[in-house]
Amino acid sequence: MDYRENDDETAFRLRVREWLGKNAPKDWRAHTKTEADHGALLRRWQRTLFEGGFVGLSWPVEYGGHGLTATYEAILNDELGRADTPRISFHAYLGRAIFTYGTEEQKRRFLPPMLNGDIQWCQGFSEPGAGSDLAGLRTHAELKGDRWVINGQKLWTSGAQHADWCVALVRTDKDAAKHKGISCLLTSAKAPGITIRPIKISDGAPETCEMFFDDVEVPADQMIGRPGEGWRIAMTVLAFERGPADVGLIATFQTALRRIEGIAAERGLMNDPESRKAIARIYVIGEALRLNVMEQLSQRVAGKPPGPDGSVARLLLTRAEQAIRSLELEISGAAAFTDADDTSFTSYLRSRTISIFGGTSEIQKNILANQVLGMPR
Ligand SMILES: Cc1cc2nc3c(=O)[nH]c(=O)nc-3n(C[C@H](O)[C@H](O)[C@H](O)COP(=O)(O)OP(=O)(O)OC[C@H]3O[C@@H](n4cnc5c(N)ncnc54)[C@H](O)[C@@H]3O)c2cc1C
Known part of the structure; x- marks a missing residue:
């Protein structure tokens, strides 16, 4: 690959740099020490970036993106790193679950507000006893009529306290082999029955959370992929995250x-x-x-x-x-x-x-x- 930028790419880089000179948040680390400030900071920054035309550069236009190549995304990331701005990245990997496995209706419903910052997301994968051994997760969902009912606990869920929605892995078939009985549900993080308790990590920031599910109801059309396809979806998300x-x-x-x-x-x-x-x-x-x-x-x-x-x-x-x-x-x-x-x-x-x-x-x-x-x- 030729790593040199063409004229359009260089012009884009200069435009991003100039825009960041005027819009990048200053002294933002002071706002990461408290939950409310941190959540508000991320929401505000994503909205500003989106309005500047800098979110979802390589995502299709019909879902709120700009339809550009991955090179533009890389130039943007380079300039964001240089300007030392807060990181907003969940759409880059959680969005992949919806983009790759979602129905057309789900993509149109969830992707645009994921990009423009209207909806903040968290990743409900890990549990007590199911981190490295993710397939051992025990949070389960049972289909009752047209709703899945979730019970269980997630752990280390980053940003759950300021998230609006959660991509949750749940066990929907207790009799299937470990990896095969898992499904992926999109649930409101504010649904009745959800309790969120922040946990401070080593640097003192309340970044991760415990998330408890007690009879949380999720409409059946909020399952991504088919029942039992959760493991495959999780591996796609993790590959993009890693x-x-x-x-x-x-x-x-x-x-x-x-x-x-x-x-x-x-x-x-x-x-x-x-x-x-x-x-x-x-x-x-x-x-x-x-x-x-x-x-x-x-x-x-x-x-x-x-x-x-x-x-x-x-x-x-x-x-x-x-x-x-x-x-x-x-x-x-x-x-x-x-x-x-x-x-x-x-x-x-x-x-x-x-x-x-x-x-x-x-x-x-x-x-x-x-x-x-x-x-x-
Ligand atoms: C800051 C932070 C943010 C996080 N955010 C999220 C999030 O948003 N959503 C989410 O779902 N999770 C999140 N996690 C959880 C993270 O994915 C898990 O902590 C991680 O997968 C490890 O799982 P565990 O903590 O249960 O440790 P364990 O799996 O119990 O591992 C303990 C130790 O044993 C080792 N070990 C375990 N199994 C093996 C093996 N087979 N071979 C060799 N060594 C092994 C591990 O390497 C580790 O050193 C976050 C964690 C942190 C620290």
Whole structure:
């Protein structure tokens, strides 16, 4: 693939950059500490992006997108990363469930408000005892007349406290084999019978939630795919969540690297051989990530959907993010633990979660061993 941009793509990049200069939220991290602020921030930012014409660039026009190639999506992500804006990404993977398996009516009902920010979503997959072993989930739904009735509990549901809707995996056939008895329901996150309790993660942000379902009724036409097709849908969602060619991550990585160099220079560490070696190592890890992302992007542009090899991208990203945040903490020294710098320590703590959500690093390695290298289970 030729990675150089053509004139139209360059013009688009300049337009995005100029627009972000005027519209990107400033000091937004202060708003992520409380639930209400964080939810409102994400909703507002998605709406602003949508009104600027920058959401769903590669989605079909009939569902609220712009019908452009994945390259435009990548340029946008790059500029968003460079401008260090909040991340809004659920449409990129949860939307895939509806786009790939939904009926025409479901797509027209749910995709446009997913893109324009009217409806915020959460992902109700994991449960107590069903994270890595997702097929062991026990939340179940029973068909009563024209409604499914859900009972059970989800765990670690990110953003459930400000979500309007949830993509929930439920067991609809207790007698079928583990993977085969699961279905996918779209439920209002505010339906009677749903109780949501936020959980603070390591950096103190109330990012994830417990979600309890007590006789929650869902109209039968809100099932995505057929009964029993939930596992296949979940794997599609996770493949997009694990391995998207998110070029913005490189820009974010490079911004963090520049910040580290700035701190190292301030602290007189740029001539210290150990610090220089540590920074050089991060450059190399960043370069491996960049090349992998470009490879992923070329596959996306060629129309190939992400598959199990997305786990390579996920492992590289995990390694890059955790290595750079560890170095940032080290280079910052004692200041990282005082009010003088509340970014380094928080970023370090947050980076620890990346080897867990969307499937742990061990599970990514299992996927590569079994599904890519063909090794025995
Ligand atoms: C910040 C954050 C946000 C999240 N957001 C969401 C969300 O929005 N929606 C959602 O559904 N879930 C979400 N999750 C849940 C996440 O997907 C699970 O935490 C993850 O899949 C691991 O499951 P678990 O926590 O049950 O750990 P376990 O599965 O119990 O794993 C415990 C340890 O055992 C290891 N292990 C387990 N099985 C194997 C195996 N077969 N081979 C080798 N090692 C193994 C794991 O790697 C891990 O180290 C989130 C998690 C975090 C931390």
